[in-house]
Amino acid sequence: MSPYVFRYEISPHISVHLECSGILHSSQSRFQKIEVVESLDFGKMLVLDGVINLTERDEFVYHEMLVHVPLFSHPKPLKILIVGGGDGGTAREVLKHEGITRVQLVEIDGEVIAVSKKFFPSLGLALGHPKLNVLLVDAIQYVREIEEKFDIILIDSTDPVIEQSEGLFTGAFYGDCLKALTEQGILAAQVGDIFFETDLVLSIFTRLREVFPIVRIYLAPIPSYTLVPYSFAFCSKTIHPEMGLGLSRFDRGLETRYYNPQIHHAAFALPEHLREEFER
Amino acid sequence: MSPYVFRYEISPHISVHLECSGILHSSQSRFQKIEVVESLDFGKMLVLDGVINLTERDEFVYHEMLVHVPLFSHPKPLKILIVGGGDGGTAREVLKHEGITRVQLVEIDGEVIAVSKKFFPSLGLALGHPKLNVLLVDAIQYVREIEEKFDIILIDSTDPVIEQSEGLFTGAFYGDCLKALTEQGILAAQVGDIFFETDLVLSIFTRLREVFPIVRIYLAPIPSYTLVPYSFAFCSKTIHPEMGLGLSRFDRGLETRYYNPQIHHAAFALPEHLREEFER
Numbered sequence: 140m141s142p143y144v145f146r147y148e149i150s151p152h153i154s155v156h157l158e159c160s161g162i163l164h165s166s167q168s169r170f171q172k173i174e175v176v177e178s179l180d181f182g183k184m185l186v187l188d189g190v191i192n193l194t195e196r197d198e199f200v201y202h203e204m205l206v207h208v209p210l211f212s213h214p215k216p217l218k219i220l221i222v223g224g225g226d227g228g229t230a231r232e233v234l235k236h237e238g239i240t241r242v243q244l245v246e247i248d249g250e251v252i253a254v255s256k257k258f259f260p261s262l263g264l265a266l267g268h269p270k271l272n273v274l275l276v277d278a279i280q281y282v283r284e285i286e287e288k289f290d291i292i293l294i295d296s297t298d299p300v301i302e303q304s305e306g307l308f309t310g311a312f313y314g315d316c317l318k319a320l321t322e323q324g325i326l327a328a329q330v331g332d333i334f335f336e337t338d339l340v341l342s343i344f345t346r347l348r349e350v351f352p353i354v355r356i357y358l359a360p361i362p363s364y365t366l367v368p369y370s371f372a373f374c375s376k377t378i379h380p381e382m383g384l385g386l387s388r389f390d391r392g393l394e395t396r397y398y399n400p401q402i403h404h405a406a407f408a409l410p411e412h413l414r415e416e417f418e419r
Numbered sequence: 420m421s422p423y424v425f426r427y428e429i430s431p432h433i434s435v436h437l438e439c440s441g442i443l444h445s446s447q448s449r450f451q452k453i454e455v456v457e458s459l460d461f462g463k464m465l466v467l468d469g470v471i472n473l474t475e476r477d478e479f480v481y482h483e484m485l486v487h488v489p490l491f492s493h494p495k496p497l498k499i500l501i502v503g504g505g506d507g508g509t510a511r512e513v514l515k516h517e518g519i520t521r522v523q524l525v526e527i528d529g530e531v532i533a534v535s536k537k538f539f540p541s542l543g544l545a546l547g548h549p550k551l552n553v554l555l556v557d558a559i560q561y562v563r564e565i566e567e568k569f570d571i572i573l574i575d576s577t578d579p580v581i582e583q584s585e586g587l588f589t590g591a592f593y594g595d596c597l598k599a600l601t602e603q604g605i606l607a608a609q610v611g612d613i614f615f616e617t618d619l620v621l622s623i624f625t626r627l628r629e630v631f632p633i634v635r636i637y638l639a640p641i642p643s644y645t646l647v648p649y650s651f652a653f654c655s656k657t658i659h660p661e662m663g664l665g666l667s668r669f670d671r672g673l674e675t676r677y678y679n680p681q682i683h684h685a686a687f688a689l690p691e692h693l694r695e696e697f698e699r
Binding site for chain 1: 682
């Protein structure tokens with residue numbers, strides 16, 4: 140391996156440079172370029188089409204916040220749909236919850252799964268769990284056609300700027316998700332950078348509000364993504380996250396490194412300059 | 420002005436690169452190198468000895484969180500001591516509070532004040548307020564010798580890695596601050612990066628705990644400083660920040676862009692991986 144600098148843009152005129160010891164894997168799947176890069180301070184990183192998808196050092200923040208905020212808001216989540224999430228990190232967090240009966244993971248790119256199992260075993264291992272079913276199909280078509288209902292849908296996609304994810308950020312897709320949710324169902328999705336990509340994030344929230352009665356933004360710092368806390372969407376028909384309907388289950392031995400009930404509530408506190416735009 | 424890239428280190432192997440249109444000011448005072456740099460995405464930046472002290476784009480987060488968290492935790496703050504803060508941003512936020520009778524600012528470097536008044540008028544203007552007194556002396560000696568008591572002490576220094584600030588992070592200085600506080604007095608200080616400089620931040624909190632009965636860490640994202648939320652210390656003899664003893668004053672027209680009562684409480688929520696070390 141030869142050392143090099145991995146560089147990514149935070150905004151048009153700000154970039155972050157990571158010293159790396161080398162590239163462990165590089166391949167081109169039908170859908171995207173998949174790389175595994177060894178960085179000195181973030182550890183191994185999964186890079187899709189040049190964009191950091193996860194790093195060993197901070198993936199726990201992303202996966203715990205995408206999963207536990209909706210799951211602990213729900214009184215009794217049984218059936219979970221994961222859209223994307225081929226690395227296995229989201230499935231790993233979901234499967235920590237007692238009582239889950241079925242996890243359906245719909246990933247378009249089987250090669251992400253293979254690479255994750257090989258290079259990120261602490262994530263990829265979850266993909267072999269008996270309660271988990273993996274389908275290698277386009278989630279847009281899958282959600283449009285299913286008649287099954289889920290308690291939770293987790294959208295663990297790449298960013299909307301990447302072509303093959305664009306369809307996961309449309310009103311039509313969100314409408315299909317709404318139909319695939321039970322009455323107390325919750326959808327959570329990763330969205331973007333509220334500080335440097337405010338307009339993009341706002342446009343996604345506008346689309347979500349046209350579909351879901353309850354739409355909330357919540358935040359968590361993911362240092363390998365942006366310079367400010369990254370945003371997630373919490374959407375439902377009837378449940379507000381403040382109700383914390385499942386929070387009493389937290390103390391029964393579920394282990395986390397980032398999430399806890401204080402963080403659950405704090406993640407929804409919005410700075411004054413964002414409240415007018417995002418809290419309606 | 421000639422365009423260039425301003426670069427700063429987040430950790431030994433991670434750096435952030437900001438495209439800049441040029442340097443507006445550069446001088447060497449008795450204490451430090453003072454520069455004003457025009458960056459494309461953060462606006463004008465005050466740079467002391469090569470380290471970003473503030474930027475036009477995000478200084479509001481830093482100054483509001485350093486000031487309003489302690490001031491709204493206090494039932495009736497009248498007399499405020501600012502240690503450092505020569506740019507005027509902290510004074511500007513303090514002076515938004517009704518009822519303040521006296522603000523004492525102790526800045527070692529008069530040239531920071533002059534540069535701020537010229538290049539950052541929205542901050543520097545506060546330095547001419549009639550309730551504000553400016554002393555150009557070493558705050559360590561000043562606090563050691565005063566007999567006056569303050570309701571709030573705000574430590575708005577440069578980082579502990581910079582030589583002339585080191586004395587502001589010692590147990591001896593904290594002990595002198597404790598003596599200069601009223602019975603309900605509160606000290607707030609900027610500390611550092613909990614993710615990439617965890618040991619440094621922990622050592623400062625250990626020293627604070629040896630002096631103050633109540634010591635709490637709170638967080639706010641300041642994108643021009645680090646990749647994760649930056650940490651502040653809240654220290655007092657008797658008052659806990661959750662009590663929010665002054666929060667009812669918030670709605671009487673005090674204008675903020677970051678701080679609000681929800682943020683006040685959320686800033687104290689610690690991720691699980693930090694709770695054991697910081698919440699005692």
